[in-house]
Amino acid sequence: MAVYTDISEDDLREFLTAYDAGELTSYKGIAEGVENSNFLLHTTRAPLILTLYEKRVDRNDLPFFIGLMHHLADRGLSCPLPLPRHDGQLLGELSGRPAALVSFLEGMWLRKPAARHCREVGRALAEMHVAGEGFALTRRNALSLDGWQQLWEKSEGRADEVEAGLQGEIRAELEFLAANWPKNLPAGIIHADLFPDNVFFLGDRLSGLIDFYFACNDLLAYDVSICLNAWCFEKDGAYNVTKGVALLEGYESVRPLDEAEAAALPILSRGSALRFFLTRLYDWLTTPEGALVVKKDPLEYLRKLRFHRQIASVAEYGRAG
Ligand SMILES: Nc1ncnc2c1ncn2[C@@H]1O[C@H](COP(=O)(O)OP(=O)(O)O)[C@@H](O)[C@H]1O
Ligand SMILES: N[C@@H](CCOP(=O)(O)O)C(=O)O
Secondary structure, three states, X not given: OOOOOOOOHHHHXXXXXXXXXXXXXXXXXXXOOOOOEEEEEEEOOOOEEEEEOOOOOOHHHHHHHHHHHHHHHHOOOOOOOEOOEOOOOOOEEEOOEEEEEEEOOOOEOOOOOOHHHHHHHHHHXXXXXXXXXXXXXXXXXXXXXXXXXXXXXHHHHHHXXXXXXXXXXXXXXXXHHHHHOOOOOXXXXXXXXXXXXXXXXXXXXXXXXXXXXXXXXXXXXXHHHHHHHHHOEOOOOOEOHHHHHHHHHHHHOOOOOOHHHHHHHHHHHHHHHHHHHHHHHHHHHHOOOOOOOOOOOHHHHHHHHHHHHOOOOHHHHOOOO
């Protein structure tokens, strides 16, 4: 679960006096999520999400995240809209943590997305990339090549506990990616974690995107590769080309990939599979047994990484090369 920091009703009521949020009628912690503590608040006005930013989020990044949601919502993207305090600030403090209130989005995330949902996600991702243009703040991707190397150094010594031979395989992968990573592709604001649990649907209609806490400036096609990894594989590890076609067509209906971006998808997908493998591996090795947060399986992403390694051409993802 993700309520790392508890709040008292008195402190919450006091916190809310800084906002035009109405009277608190009820609140509860939200079990889902891994990074921050989230609460659903009901008031005499609209429901709200309260987020307390936990240790893994750098406070210096908060103006970027909060400002980005504001920028995207302002441009018509359906995402949480931060509520300003009376003094105009978008961030406050509660229980010793930086805290923000954002609008509640209706919808549910899909446990079993189908190809039609992948198409919607592709389209929404491209809309986000377009809406991100002109955002004044920047944030480098802390989870790109340097960040992967640093994460790996923390886990390397114990990697073979997870699977024999992993140490050599990942070291070689990092070297390959460092030597071949594309540099001159179109860049902009990326979501960087657009997994099914961060996309809400009402029926078959996509109703909103959440969780912008990995967003940063990076290659736009890298974000596409994250979605291919997160949306287009089945539980048994098989790549579903129908979903891949739908996701790419949905994306390109708004923002066509150029040929260099399309050709780079295999290596970008290797990188994004490695990125989620490494964060999951680190959590797997360091989260104490009995902790209330759900540990995600690193091997799922190792299998995806191996799949991308043997891709000969982008056509295998379902796009004409
Ligand atoms: N704006 C929102 N509207 C509705 N539900 C939300 C919103 N933001 C977060 N949630 C709920 O909180 C959960 C965790 O949020 P998330 O941002 O993914 O947390 P974390 O960053 O800790 O992973 C989501 O799965 C969702 O149920
Ligand atoms: N999507 C990542 C983990 C981050 O979780 P979120 O709850 O913040 O979306 C993964 O699957 O490894």
